[in-house]
Amino acid sequence: MLFNLKTLLRSAALRQQSLLAVRHFQCGKSVQSKVQMKGRHLLTLKDFTGEEIKYLLWLSADLKYRIKQKGEYLPLLQGKSLSMIFEKRSTRTRLSTETGFALLGGHPCFLTTQDIHLGVNESLTDTARVLSSMTDAILARVYKHSDLDHLAKEASVPIVNGLSEMYHPVQILADYLTLQEHYGYLKGLTLSWIGDGNNILHSIMMSAAKFGMNLQVATPKGYEPDPGITKLAEKYAKEHGTKLSLTSDPMEAAQGSNVLITDTWISMGQEEEKNKRLQDFQGYQITMKTAGVAAPNWTFLHCLPRKPEEVDDEVFYCPKSLVFPEAENRKWTIMAVMVSLLTDYSPQLQKPTF
Template sequence: MKRDFLNISDLKKDEILQIIDYAIKLKKGNVQDQSLKGKSIGLIFMKPSTRTRLSFEVGVYQMGGQPIYIQGSSTQMSRGEEIKDTGRVMARYLDGIVIRTYSHKEVEDLSRYFDKPVINALTDYLHPCQILADLQTIYERFGKVENIKVAFVGDGNNVANTWLIAGGLIGFNVSVATPEGFEPSGKAVHEALKLAQETGASIEVTNDPVEAVKDADVVYTDVWVSMGQENEKEKKELFKEFTVNRHLLSHASKNAIVMHCLPAHKGEEISEEIFEEFADVIFDEAENRLHAQKALMSLLFK
């Protein structure tokens, strides 16, 4: 039976911990995984990408497979072909699809008509592959991913949505701070709270960044203006108090780390001083996209 990865909650907690453990072994070179030998994986990109494209192309190649980069504008989808027809055609050629696009529904529709694994490499709603790599990074720093507090400060975007769901699923506390009117998706909050009933996680959304980062082990941020929202630059004025800087970080745990999924707009969501202080963490986080995604693909293609 095929398995997709459209949402972080498509995995069980134990599977996420398994992925983290295996990703660390892959990173250290302790294992060589050829799960994709002889397989062709389509990489459909409707949005520009650096880390996601590189990590998946290199990862598929290292696992013995053939990555096929497909720019969305070069396909018949750009001329109106229905996603269900595209999925049924690609199922005749490919062994899996990684898709980075705008609409989450588009990914869900594709998964219904493509009878092999589909991996969500980013939608406007969720960014689950990023959070897998982030969890690996946290484990490397703290030796655990449970019983910690993650504070997300900035726009209530796809990354914030995924952090909330991950916290509820695994059992760590998540506090998201955004300006009023920019809170995370109500759907994501609802799912996180439902999951948290089982794990005991604390799920919080606030408009006060100081409240959010209080005693946090991880302070996390992302750009204020996401791809496709460039016409909303005026909203930056509303985010002035949400910069991760020395003052804000002083309210976090003494041993807190700062994370950023990149690209960073230094001087906006994060000060250059704090970015450089935690650059080792941030670029480990970027590298871990490769290892976590390889571990994910190994699980899905068993």
């Protein structure tokens, strides 16, 4: 009887210790709640919180580590198919999406303007409904962002913006993953945009402050970012305690910067403006002189394709240039987007520091 009593008391004590340990863990450490992304559209980073964007980067790092570093096969998209609508030609967006979706066991279906004409041979409403009935998601690279909004309204599957004239969110995810890998963090970095006030810049403006990053923008007069986007970016900067500045002086924008960023001066559809744009952007080429006023740990980003007038060879091919890791990360980030929108998978890798 005495033996049984001792055993019961010991068991009760162990159970109590276990309960205390659980309570201590819950109180002493924040429990990472899963970010719910499944079934959503990704049209602009404006629609996502900082934690949601960080989750996408965490998932990107997880997939990259498990597949590239550990050599695991993860058929997370097995049985899934993707419609890819491309009104504009592409190298990185198409290749990263096709190879990434297939690597995860899914089937991407590429559609060009020869296969589908949005709103021409068939209405956007009908296209959205038909593609929704046959595939699990739609990635569209379009001339008009309003077409994406229309598709999202009518589709019953997630719509992903592969590029529009207003935003290029999947590119910015790759940029941020590249910077996190290089610096080990994002908070406190100062980004400098030197170039056209285009879709890439708009996407940075809708997200940088959410990571605690400062943004210094230089565009020629007449090529400033959209006023509505600027107003919202100013609101984000105020909310997150970051700095946002706009100027027409490239050297001023580069002052003390950690990351120098530029893009094409002539986007698809602007070919007739080429001569005028080349003249208006004189002095905006990023060179070692530009880098000379940046922070000692400066790096360079360009989403590609690149022209020499935008950045000279010395900067573009130097060890501080991250353009090719940036290009590769297009694959891992679009894979993360698809996995987050179509599955319940959670990252296994420890969450990176942002």
